[in-house]
Amino acid sequence: MEGNLPTAPTVALRTARRFRSILKSERVSEDARAYLHTNLDELEGRANDEDARARETELAKEQTQQAESRDEPGIYVYALPHYLRHPFEPGSGRTLLKVGRSDNDVIKRFNSQTRTTAPPEEPVLRRINGTSTGTAESAFHRLLESADHSCNVARSAGREWFVTSTRFLDEMARVMRLPIVVVNEAVDFADD
Numbered sequence: 001m002e003g004n005l006p007t008a009p010t011v012a013l014r015t016a017r018r019f020r021s022i023l024k025s026e027r028v029s030e031d032a033r034a035y036l037h038t039n040l041d042e043l044e045g046r047a048n049d050e051d052a053r054a055r056e057t058e059l060a061k062e063q064t065q066q067a068e069s070r071d072e073p074g075i076y077v078y079a080l081p082h083y084l085r086h087p088f089e090p091g092s093g094r095t096l097l098k099v100g101r102s103d104n105d106v107i108k109r110f111n112s113q114t115r116t117t118a119p120p121e122e123p124v125l126r127r128i129n130g131t132s133t134g135t136a137e138s139a140f141h142r143l144l145e146s147a148d149h150s151c152n153v154a155r156s157a158g159r160e161w162f163v164t165s166t167r168f169l170d171e172m173a174r175v176m177r178l179p180i181v182v183v184n185e186a187v188d189f190a191d192d
Contacts, residue, residue, distance in 0.1 A: 005042055009056055010085055013047035016040055017090065057081055060184050064125040067183040075101045075137055075178070077127040077169055084124065088163050094149065097126065099169065100160040101137035126166050128181040129173045136176060143172055 006012045019040045022028060028036070046052065060081065079097045087095040129136070141160075149164035173180045 003039070005039060005046070007046060007052070009047050009049055009053045012043045013085065014093070016043040016047055019043065021091075060124040061122060063184045064123075067125050067128065067181070072128050072130060072181060073102055074131045074181075075099065075127075075129040075140060075173075076125065077129075077166060078123045078125045080121055081124055082121060092165075094163045094165050094168075096161050097164055097166070097169070098123075098160050099137075099140055099144065099162055099164075101131070101134070125183045127169060127173075127183060129169075129178040130181065131178050136178060139176060140169070140172060144168075 006015055019036045023033060023036055023040075077097050077099050079095060083095040083097075087093050089095070131137075141162075144162045144164055147164075147168070149162045149168065170180055
């Protein structure tokens with residue numbers, strides 16, 4: 001209300017989406033509608049600032065590299081920046097996130113998969129949930145499927161990709177009493 005709008009492009013984009021959603025309501029007063037439209041223009045300008053987007057992506061890469069240097073095993077969550085900026089389900093903000101586990105070193109597995117699958121852009125590591133048991137990953141996958149955070153079941157596609165959010169995954173980790181290592185919170189592209 002004080003006019004303090006987010007400056008990070010992806011947060012500005014997410015906020016602009018919320019503003020547009022609110023503007024669809026017929027219960028919004030004309031004053032509120034005018035205020036939202038004025039701020040919507042500013043938010044869209046910030047969201048489309050290519051230099052700021054490049055800096056934000058670079059920050060995500062740096063944070064991923066810092067996590068790589070720690071060699072933490074566990075359940076890991078990563079995504080492609082495109083899916084974080086443009087959620088798979090724009091209404092809910094849920095997007096494609098890879099949820100997998102490594103017995104040895106999450107970063108070695110993360111790097112080996114990204115090198116062998118040659119994605120169109122460098123993945124961003126979002127979370128590492130420390131665990132030494134193999135049952136935690138299965139539990140994550142079962143809960144995601146039960147909550148209809150569907151995974152891709154195509155034969156050629158990976159089975160560890162889910163349409164979900166880090167918010168939901170963090171809550172699952174809390175319920176399972178797993179430590180949550182936040183790798184990329186500054187680049188919280190689509191979550192609430």
